[in-house]
Amino acid sequence: MRxxxxxxxxxxxxxxIGELADYTGVHLRLGxxxxxxxxxxxxxxxxxxxxxxxxxPPTLTAANVLYSIPSLALFMIFVRYTGLTERTVMIPLxxxxxxxxxxxxxxxxxxxxxxVRQAATAMGFSTVRRVVQVELPIAVPxxxxxxxxxxxxxxxxxxxxxxxxxxxxxxYITRGLQLDFPTPIITATVLIMLLALVTDALLVLAQRLLTxxxxxxxxxx
Amino acid sequence: MIRFxxxxxxxxxxxxxxxxxxxxxxxxxxxxxxxxxxxxxxTTLRMVNRMVEPTAGTVSLRGQxxxxxxxxxxxxxxxxxxxxxxxxxxxxxxxxxxTVPLLLGWGKKKARSRAxxxxxxxxxxxxMAKRYPYQLSGGQQQRVGVARALGADPPVLxxxxxxxxxxxxxxxxxxxxxxxxxxxxxxxxxxxxxxxxEAIKLGDHIAVxxxxxxxxxxxxxxxxxxxxxxxxxxxxxxxxxxxxxxxxVKAADLPLRDGLVLPADSPVARARAADEPWxxxxxxxxxxxxxxxxxxxxxxxxxxxxxxxxxxxxxxLAGDSARAALDAALLSPSRLAVGVDPQGAVVGVADAYELSxxxxxxxxxxxxxxxxxxxxxxxxxxxxxxxxxxxxATAGDAVTAKDAVSKVTVVxxxxxxxxxxxxxxxxxxxxxx
Amino acid sequence: xxxxxxxxxxxxxxxxxxQQWSGDDGIPHxxxxxxxxxxxxxxxxxxxxxxxxxxxxxxxxGAFAVASVANLARAIPTFGLVVLVVTVAGLSTxxxxxxxxxxxxxxxxxxTFEGVRGVDPDTRDAARGMGMTGWEVLLKVEVPMALPLIxxxxxxxxxxxxxxxxxxxxxGLGGLGRFIVDGLARNxxxxxxxxxxxxxMLALVVQAVFTALRRLVVSPGLQPSATKS
Numbered sequence: 089m090r091x092x093x094x095x096x097x098x099x100x101x102x103x104x105i106g107e108l109a110d111y112t113g114v115h116l117r118l119g120x121x122x123x124x125x126x127x128x129x130x131x132x133x134x135x136x137x138x139x140x141x142x143x144x145p146p147t148l149t150a151a152n153v154l155y156s157i158p159s160l161a162l163f164m165i166f167v168r169y170t171g172l173t174e175r176t177v178m179i180p181l182x183x184x185x186x187x188x189x190x191x192x193x194x195x196x197x198x199x200x201x202x203x204v205r206q207a208a209t210a211m212g213f214s215t216v217r218r219v220v221q222v223e224l225p226i227a228v229p230x231x232x233x234x235x236x237x238x239x240x241x242x243x244x245x246x247x248x249x250x251x252x253x254x255x256x257x258x259x260y261i262t263r264g265l266q267l268d269f270p271t272p273i274i275t276a277t278v279l280i281m282l283l284a285l286v287t288d289a290l291l292v293l294a295q296r297l298l299t300x301x302x303x304x305x306x307x308x309x
Numbered sequence: 310m311i312r313f314x315x316x317x318x319x320x321x322x323x324x325x326x327x328x329x330x331x332x333x334x335x336x337x338x339x340x341x342x343x344x345x346x347x348x349x350x351x352t353t354l355r356m357v358n359r360m361v362e363p364t365a366g367t368v369s370l371r372g373q374x375x376x377x378x379x380x381x382x383x384x385x386x387x388x389x390x391x392x393x394x395x396x397x398x399x400x401x402x403x404x405x406x407x408t409v410p411l412l413l414g415w416g417k418k419k420a421r422s423r424a425x426x427x428x429x430x431x432x433x434x435x436x437m438a439k440r441y442p443y444q445l446s447g448g449q450q451q452r453v454g455v456a457r458a459l460g461a462d463p464p465v466l467x468x469x470x471x472x473x474x475x476x477x478x479x480x481x482x483x484x485x486x487x488x489x490x491x492x493x494x495x496x497x498x499x500x501x502x503x504x505x506x507e508a509i510k511l512g513d514h515i516a517v518x519x520x521x522x523x524x525x526x527x528x529x530x531x532x533x534x535x536x537x538x539x540x541x542x543x544x545x546x547x548x549x550x551x552x553x554x555x556x557x558v559k560a561a562d563l564p565l566r567d568g569l570v571l572p573a574d575s576p577v578a579r580a581r582a583a584d585e586p587w588x589x590x591x592x593x594x595x596x597x598x599x600x601x602x603x604x605x606x607x608x609x610x611x612x613x614x615x616x617x618x619x620x621x622x623x624x625x626l627a628g629d630s631a632r633a634a635l636d637a638a639l640l641s642p643s644r645l646a647v648g649v650d651p652q653g654a655v656v657g658v659a660d661a662y663e664l665s666x667x668x669x670x671x672x673x674x675x676x677x678x679x680x681x682x683x684x685x686x687x688x689x690x691x692x693x694x695x696x697x698x699x700x701x702a703t704a705g706d707a708v709t710a711k712d713a714v715s716k717v718t719v720v721x722x723x724x725x726x727x728x729x730x731x732x733x734x735x736x737x738x739x740x741x742x
Numbered sequence: 743x744x745x746x747x748x749x750x751x752x753x754x755x756x757x758x759x760x761q762q763w764s765g766d767d768g769i770p771h772x773x774x775x776x777x778x779x780x781x782x783x784x785x786x787x788x789x790x791x792x793x794x795x796x797x798x799x800x801x802x803x804g805a806f807a808v809a810s811v812a813n814l815a816r817a818i819p820t821f822g823l824v825v826l827v828v829t830v831a832g833l834s835t836x837x838x839x840x841x842x843x844x845x846x847x848x849x850x851x852x853x854t855f856e857g858v859r860g861v862d863p864d865t866r867d868a869a870r871g872m873g874m875t876g877w878e879v880l881l882k883v884e885v886p887m888a889l890p891l892i893x894x895x896x897x898x899x900x901x902x903x904x905x906x907x908x909x910x911x912x913x914g915l916g917g918l919g920r921f922i923v924d925g926l927a928r929n930x931x932x933x934x935x936x937x938x939x940x941x942x943m944l945a946l947v948v949q950a951v952f953t954a955l956r957r958l959v960v961s962p963g964l965q966p967s968a969t970k971s
Binding site: 380384385394398400 | 862864867869870873883886887963964
């Protein structure tokens with residue numbers, strides 16, 4: 089940092105409002121689409137794991153191993169196949185969400201009380217209908233708890249994608265370093281945190297609306 | 310042994326869990342604290358090992374104020390069993406049982422061999438020693454819980470609804486086992502339950518507490534059944550208390566007739582001479598063979614030729630209570646209960662009226678004993694009962710008998726819907742915690 | 743598929759060439775840098791996270807604060823934090839290590855706290871009722887029962903530290919991330935993919951270490967209820 093440079097220069101933020109908004113949009117897309125894709129993969133996989141318990145440990149181990157690989161390395165491995173595109177960021181981020189989402193789907197299904205499951209079967213629900221209309225709705229609070237964790241960490245990880253040129257607000261982090269100028273770094277970091285926290289709050293709200301019967305429990309699981 | 314002196318427990322939110330409780334618990338006996346949810350029974354129990362500190366009054370153990378003893382030290386000398394056993398899931402059964410000995414610094418080897426003894430004492434095979442709690446059934450976990458409480462052979466045991474989380478059959482087994490253990494160990498036991506039947510079955514003394522933590526009655530089970538102090542206790546003791554009282558009358562003291570008991574080689578004419586609808590036919594050792602209906606007897610010959618109706622069940626004068634005798638009478642084809650001695654030989658028979666007449670005698674006799682002085686603490690159905698039977702030895706005092714029956718009916722009417730089990734549901738673990 | 747095999751071959755060539763195995767730019771030196779950063783930060787984070795987690799879990803006081811800190815910390819972009827620290831404090835190891843510690847504390851803290859708090863109240867009650875002191879309850883009952891979650895927290899923290907230490911190469915620090923960042927700057931794909939392979943291997947080793955640790959220290963009595971992680 090240059091001598092005499094203040095930590096933050098508010099006028100810079102004022103000058104870049106429009107651009108910041110654009111990057112924020114990109115950042116959200118890069119951070120949240122992987123969570124959506126992660127859910128699309130995790131729900132059926134979680135149902136399978138719940139039904140056939142023996143699949144669960146290897147699946148979970150695989151997801152955990154993927155999660156343990158640092159993002160920077162994983163991005164580089166995908167560059168070879170998908171180039172310096174948004175996909176190269178989103179595929180690894182999708183893979184990361186699995187280690188949180190799969191266990192939460194399984195736990196959510198396990199949280200369905202056995203009497204409820206049996207009552208549904210006794211009333212003549214087919215297996216598929218029972219899962220979709222009874223078990224999944226009851227599992228929602230636990231699944232949403234997982235989605236919250238996945239979304240927050242996904243949003244914060246997007247910035248690393250800037251090293252292959254696709255980092256949303258991460259752009260300002262590398263830019264600030266190159267210019268030895270902290271304002272954009274702080275701005276981007278704070279914005280990313282805000283995005284994560286607001287997303288988290290919206291998910292809590294969405295869950296309350298989706299599952300009025302579960303108010304007060306499950307939300308912090 | 311354990312003494313409560315005007316003990317109260319109030320919580321900052323204004324609730325009173327225990328209100329000015331004074332109680333003295335005898336050494337070597339089982340005192341049951343019973344009452345509905347929120348009556349402070351668990352709080353009372355937990356004040357003995359300082360898991361809850363009273364806001365007023367003193368609890369003393371063998372004359373010493375327990376506040377003078379450091380809580381951990383006090384607790385290591387008092388066994389503690391709780392509803393769901395509270396076993397340590399990360400320790401094997403053996404190590405669970407060895408917990409207190411290890412806390413007392415016994416050394417691993419000694420603690421483990423003691424634990425192995427206890428495992429056997431509570432009726433679990435030694436193959437269970439290496440298992441973890443999740444591998445045990447609820448009943449087995451509860452046995453381990455009892456064994457763990459006995460770890461350092463403490464003179465006092467506190468048991469907080471220890472058998473209420475298991476199914477009725479297992480509960481029955483555990484209760485029987487518990488009674489057997491206590492006969493061997495003579496611990497001073499404080500036992501909390503919401504189940505009045507359990508209280509009556511296990512308690513030498515019962516303290517009935519009412520909501521708000523007030524003592525409603527402290528008495529022996531038979532006195533509690535015979536003389537509930539007020540409507541609350543009568544209600545709580547519930548329906549059937551007339552019948553339940555019979556559990557405290559020994560069958561040995563019942564009046565029996567033997568005129569109807571005839572050996573199989575007796576002539577039929579002798580049966581007719583008895584002038585009763587049924588006679589009991591026995592073999593040479595007086596073992597019962599069956600009932601013969603006099604009206605259906607052949608005109609001549611011996612009873613050996615008669616068609617016999619099976620007995621139903623008999624009662625033993627040695628071990629059974631009057632309740633079993635009455636049950637036998639009600640189920641018998643002749644409406645007569647057959648009393649047998651330990652060898653199975655018939656002593657005599659009696660019908661329900663005769664039996665209940667004797668029981669009325671018991672009631673008055675217990676009253677008399679009680680008025681003489683409560684300090685005596687009569688043990689279940691002893692001297693008092695004998696007096697009663699002496700008075701009522703002659704059968705056929707129909708008036709007294711009918712009175713007894715009508716008494717029971719009245720109690721039933723009064724307490725309709727107030728049975729103890731309903732007052733305190735299964736989920737009631739929360740009083741004052 | 744062919745391409746994948748090519749990639750493996752590329753990594754193999756890079757890994758086996760002798761120049762990677764000596765000097766300041768060699769794998770051993772970078773690996774030891776990486777392990778030093780990660781190890782030091784993890785040790786400090788464990789001390790802090792475990793202490794507060796056990797304290798709050800045991801006493802029940804400060805639970806809300808712990809939950810809030812953990813939630814907030816998850817939202818911090820590690821990349822931004824590390825770059826910011828270097829920009830503001832200059833390129834030296836200590837400030838970056840402080841940042842790594844700050845990132846690693848929350849998962850340890852929250853999982854330790856949840857693990858201790860999650861101990862069945864009946865079990866805790868029984869422990870006290872048998873005459874265990876507060877310390878004995880903590881060390882003989884709460885910690886052993888919380889171990890699966892404590893280890894989970896440590897594993898998440900370790901993974902995060904290893905990953906962030908990789909990213910820390912971008913603003914100029916050493917460690918395995920150097921291969922990737924330098925490779926990107928020089929357009930040397932071999933270097934990028936070779937470095938990534940080493941990072942992946944390290945991550946797998948970390949994962950394996952925690953799996954082994956779990957088998958070793960968690961009581962078999964707790965296994966059935968703790969199928970997670």
